[in-house]
Amino acid sequence: MNPLLARLQPYPFERLRQLFAGVTPNPALRPISLGIGEPKHPTPPFIKQALSQALETPGSDLTAYPPTTGTPALREAFAGWLRRRYGLAVDADSQVLPVNGSREALFAFAQTVIDPTRQPVVVCPNPFYQIYEGAALLAGAQPWYAPSDPARNFAVDWASVPDAVWARTQLLYVCSPGNPTGAVMPLDEWRKLFELSDRHGFVIASDECYSEIYFRDEAPLGGMEAAARLGRSDFRRLVSFTSLSKRSNVPGLRSGFVAGDAQLLKAFALYRTYHGSAMAPPVQAASVLAWGDEAHVVDNRAQYRRKFAEVTPVLSDVLDVRLPDAGFYLWAGVPRGDDTGFARELLAQYNVTVLPGSFLARESGGRNPGAGRVRMALVAETAECLEAAQRIVQFVQKNFA
Numbered sequence: 036m037n038p039l040l041a042r043l044q045p046y047p048f049e050r051l052r053q054l055f056a057g058v059t060p061n062p063a064l065r066p067i068s069l070g071i072g073e074p075k076h077p078t079p080p081f082i083k084q085a086l087s088q089a090l091e092t093p094g095s096d097l098t099a100y101p102p103t104t105g106t107p108a109l110r111e112a113f114a115g116w117l118r119r120r121y122g123l124a125v126d127a128d129s130q131v132l133p134v135n136g137s138r139e140a141l142f143a144f145a146q147t148v149i150d151p152t153r154q155p156v157v158v159c160p161n162p163f164y165q166i167y168e169g170a171a172l173l174a175g176a177q178p179w180y181a182p183s184d185p186a187r188n189f190a191v192d193w194a195s196v197p198d199a200v201w202a203r204t205q206l207l208y209v210c211s212p213g214n215p216t217g218a219v220m221p222l223d224e225w226r227k228l229f230e231l232s233d234r235h236g237f238v239i240a241s242d243e244c245y246s247e248i249y250f251r252d253e254a255p256l257g258g259m260e261a262a263a264r265l266g267r268s269d270f271r272r273l274v275s276f277t278s279l280s281k282r283s284n285v286p287g288l289r290s291g292f293v294a295g296d297a298q299l300l301k302a303f304a305l306y307r308t309y310h311g312s313a314m315a316p317p318v319q320a321a322s323v324l325a326w327g328d329e330a331h332v333v334d335n336r337a338q339y340r341r342k343f344a345e346v347t348p349v350l351s352d353v354l355d356v357r358l359p360d361a362g363f364y365l366w367a368g369v370p371r372g373d374d375t376g377f378a379r380e381l382l383a384q385y386n387v388t389v390l391p392g393s394f395l396a397r398e399s400g401g402r403n404p405g406a407g408r409v410r411m412a413l414v415a416e417t418a419e420c421l422e423a424a425q426r427i428v429q430f431v432q433k434n435f436a
């Protein structure tokens with residue numbers, strides 16, 4: 036067996052299962068889960084129709100192996116979206132690549148760029164999307180966790196990473212908008228990271244799968260957009276990861292793309308050819324249409340905005356929580372700071388599931404920066420989220436008054 040497998044941590048939902056073992060959720064109330072970050076708004080009908088039509092259309096049906104690099108139409112769709120969304124001029128031949136959702140790509144990318152013979156370090160935010168850590172460990176690298184700072188709207192404290200660590204860093208994961216914090220990284224922070232990347236030669240993987248769900252007037256800054264603004268239009272050592280899952284409510288479609296540094300993407304395409312991760316032809320065809328349409332994305336964003344506008348004030352009466360920059364999570368501080376106890380008792384008394392923040396972070400420097408917070412995914416319909424919020428208010432008033 037690969038000994039590195041033994042270094043993987045239990046996934047947060049496995050830890051949640053263990054935490055809830057022996058708890059009887061209040062049977063008088065129907066269960067409501069704010070635990071899993073899975074989009075639940077309906078898939079736009081035109082995407083489903085495109086998928087079924089593609090099955091009947093020669094060229095996009097199931098009769099041929101798809102190219103790993105995607106059809107020209109798909110690559111043009113990525114480049115067109117990057118142009119419209121970020122004003123970027125991207126070469127569809129060399130600077131984009133389809134992926135089967137950003138999760139597999141974030142994992143596979145580490146396997147492509149890490150040289151395990153040089154004591155590699157992978158730097159990631161803390162708390163963080165758990166794939167970064169597993170990708171680093173299985174690539175033979177040591178993860179380094181940079182804490183997010185509640186005093187600065189949960190900005191990641193990259194300055195806390197020692198120079199000796201940067202010197203060994205081969206890959207840095209950025210997550211903006213962040214999961215679970217929703218924080219968007221501003222241009223000045225990008226400038227600092229690009230300087231560090233130039234000095235130490237590491238690659239930046241920019242996870243941007245929540246980029247289209249935001250609550251401020253301005254759309255979140257993308258990593259490649261930041262690079263272009265700073266005169267780095269070759270996107271050197273930078274690859275961004277983008278997905279239809281949240282943008283278009285198609286988590287089951289498994290469709291996303293990566294874009295950026297052409298040299299890195301060439302190596303990634305080689306890796307993916309051997310790994311066998313081409314996108315199914317009907318998925319490619321439906322994705323072309325999905326990336327080409329913004330009306331459904333505007334509507335989706337409006338649904339989240341209405342929902343967050345209703346739910347957040349209810350919860351902020353009793354929890355330390357406010358509207359995030361973006362994403363679909365509330366990242367709330369709980370009374371007395373016991374996130375696991377809060378989650379367990381909330382399930383027992385009010386049949387609502389939330390995810391303890393400490394499960395999404397690692398202890399570093401003697402503290403777990405997720406401790407004392409819970410993540411609530413507002414993915415269900417507004418009425419259900421509101422009911423959960425009202426139950427949480429009662430729970431806090433009853434237990435922590």
Ligand SMILES: Cc1ncc(COP(=O)(O)O)c(C=O)c1O
Nearest residue numbers: 136137138164214242244278280
């Ligand atoms: C931060 C982050 N990145 C990437 C993903 C993966 O999404 P997908 O593989 O559906 O694109 C998720 C999914 O929840 C996520 O939260």
